[in-house]
Amino acid sequence: MTTHQMRTRVLAGAVIAGGLALTGVALTPGTAEARCNALSMCSQVWCPGQPLPVGGSGMEPNVKWDMNVCHTWYYGFAGHTGSTDGQVEVGWRIMEGEPSPVPGLY
Known part of the structure; x- marks a missing residue:
């Protein structure tokens, strides 16, 4: 696996994790x-x-x-x-x- 592919996967994982975290906060009842x-x-x-x-x-x-x-x-x-x-x-x-x-x- 090349360095470019590794960076792409890490970045994609970070974006997905951040999106899930924001979704959890947004759906929390007041x-x-x-x-x-x-x-x-x-x-x-x-x-x-x-x-x-x-x-x-x-x-x-x-x-x-x-x-x-x-x-x-x-x-x-x-x-x-x-x-x-x-x-x-x-x-x-x-x-x-x-x-x-x-x-x-x-």
């Missing part, structure tokens, strides 16, 4: 920002392809929402202090949306 109220009820984001949220340990996921779009959700239940007024549970103790501020707490 960090989601959790929004929490005074009771530490924090919202999370679920997107298609991720495991479904589960409302309790040992339970099967039972959320009922459009599985083709991302959803902001939090653990809570209707009527609980800090739950968003007018929201409906989309699964056992799974509320869609942001938790509401707690009156009297900052």
